Amino acid sequence: xxxxxxxxxxxxxxxxxxATARQLAERGLTVLLGSRDADRGAQAAATLATDGIKxxxxxxxxxxxxxxxxxxxxxxxxxxxxxxLVNNAGVLRRKAPTEVTADDLRPEFETNVFGVVRVVHAxxxxxxxxxxxxxxxxxxxxxxxxxxxxxxxxxxRSHDSFAYSAxxxxxxxxxxxxxxxxxxxxxxxxxKVNAVTPGYVATDLNGFKGARxxxxxxxxxxxxxxxxxxxxxxxxxxxxxxxxx
Numbered sequence: 001x002x003x004x005x006x007x008x009x010x011x012x013x014x015x016x017x018x019a020t021a022r023q024l025a026e027r028g029l030t031v032l033l034g035s036r037d038a039d040r041g042a043q044a045a046a047t048l049a050t051d052g053i054k055x056x057x058x059x060x061x062x063x064x065x066x067x068x069x070x071x072x073x074x075x076x077x078x079x080x081x082x083x084x085l086v087n088n089a090g091v092l093r094r095k096a097p098t099e100v101t102a103d104d105l106r107p108e109f110e111t112n113v114f115g116v117v118r119v120v121h122a123x124x125x126x127x128x129x130x131x132x133x134x135x136x137x138x139x140x141x142x143x144x145x146x147x148x149x150x151x152x153x154x155x156x157r158s159h160d161s162f163a164y165s166a167x168x169x170x171x172x173x174x175x176x177x178x179x180x181x182x183x184x185x186x187x188x189x190x191x192k193v194n195a196v197t198p199g200y201v202a203t204d205l206n207g208f209k210g211a212r213x214x215x216x217x218x219x220x221x222x223x224x225x226x227x228x229x230x231x232x233x234x235x236x237x238x239x240x241x242x243x244x245x
Contacts, residue, residue, distance in 0.1 A: 006079045006130075007225060008071075010034040010062055010119060011089030013044040015203040016138070016221075019214035020086055021055055022048055023222045029084065031055040032075065036062075036089070062089045062115030072122040081129035084225045087116045087171075088138045092164040105163045112167035116174060127191055135193035136224045137175050139236060141200065143168035146244045171195060172236055172245060179234030192233040196220035199238060 007024050011017040013035035025031040025048065033048075033055040035041025041057035048055055058074060061067040075082055091111045095104055116137055127133040141147060142165040147155040155165075175195040182188040198217030219239040224231070236243045 005029045005083045005226075006032070006075070006081060007084035007086065008032040008034055008058065008060075008075065008082060008123070009086040009088055010060060010115075011036070012086075013037065013040040013057075016198055016201055016214050016217050017086075017088040018044055018048075019218040020088060020221050020225075022053055023215070023218050024084070024086075024225060025053045025055050027222070027226060029226075030079070032058045034058050034060040034071070034089070036060070036067075060119070062087075062119055063110050065118065068118050068122045072126060075123075075126055080126075082123050082126035083130040083132070084134045084136075085119065085123050085127065086136045086138070086221055086225055087119055088221070089115055090138065090167075092161060094161065095163070097162040100162050105166075108163040108167050109170075112164070113170045113174070116171060120178065124188075128187060131190065132229060133191040134225050134227065135178070135191060136221045137171050137193070137195045138221060139171050139175075139195040139197050140165070140168040141197050141238075141243075143172055143197075144244055145169075175236070176234050183233065192224075192227065192231060194224045194227075194233060195236045196224055197236070197238050197243060 007029045009017050009021045012021040012033045021031050021033045033041055033045050035057060038059040045055050045057040058071055060071040089111060091108055093108055142155055142161055172195050175193055178193045182191045199212045201212045201214055201217035220237055236245060
C-alpha cells in the first residue's frame with residue numbers, strides 16, 4: 001500500500017520537513033518535496049539522492065495562491081490524486097509582545113495559518129480521490145495552553161514567540177474543525193486530519209538550540225501520515241501519544 005502512496009510535504013527543503021520527506025520515502029512512499037524556492041528544493045532532492053532516497057522536488061509557496069494552484073495542477077497531471085499532505089511550512093519571527101504590531105503578526109499568520117488553509121483547499125479535490133487520505137498539520141508545544149500558563153516554564157517565559165504560539169494554537173483549532181467537517185461528510189470521511197508537535201527540535205527557527213534532532217522530531221508526523229484506518233482524527237499528538245490542548 002505505501003509504495004502506491006503519494007505524499008506532499010511543504011517546507012521540505014531543510015530541517016524538519018526534509019527529515020519528514022526522507023522518512024516517508026524510506027517507507028516506500030512517493031514523496032513530493034515541497035519548497036518555496038525551486039533551486040533549494042532541487043538541491044535537497046539531490047542530497048537525498050546521494051543516500052539512495054528518491055523524491056520529486058515541487059515548487060510550492062504556501063503564501064501564494066498561484067504557486068499552490070500550480071502545484072495542485074502538477075500533482076493532478078502526474079498522479080491524479082494525493083494520499084498524504086503534511087503541512088510543515090512555517091516561520092517564526094521573534095519580537096517582544098510589548099513591541100508587536102498587527103502588521104508584525106501578518107507574515108507568521110500568512111504562512112503558518114492561512115498557508116495551511118490555502119494548501120488544504122487546493123489539494124482537497126485530489127485528497128477526495130484517495131482511498132485513505134491523511135493530512136498532518138505540524139503544530140508546536142508552544143501552542144499548549146497548559147504549558148504557556150505553567151509558572152516559570154520555558155513556554156511561559158518565551159515571550160518573543162508571541163505570534164508563533166498564537167498561529168500554532170490556531171492550527172490546532174483548524175485541525176479539529178476540519179476533522180469534524182470531514183467526519184460528517186460521507187465523501188470526505190476517509191480523510192483523517194491530525195496535528196502533531198515535533199518537540200523542541202534543533203532547527204534554524206530556534207537557532208539550533210533544540211534538544212531533539214530533526215529525525216526525532218519528524219516521527220510523529222510520519223506516524224500520522226501513514227496511520228491505518230483504525231487511527232484517530234482531530235487529535236494533537238507527539239511521538240509518545242496525545243498532547244493536551
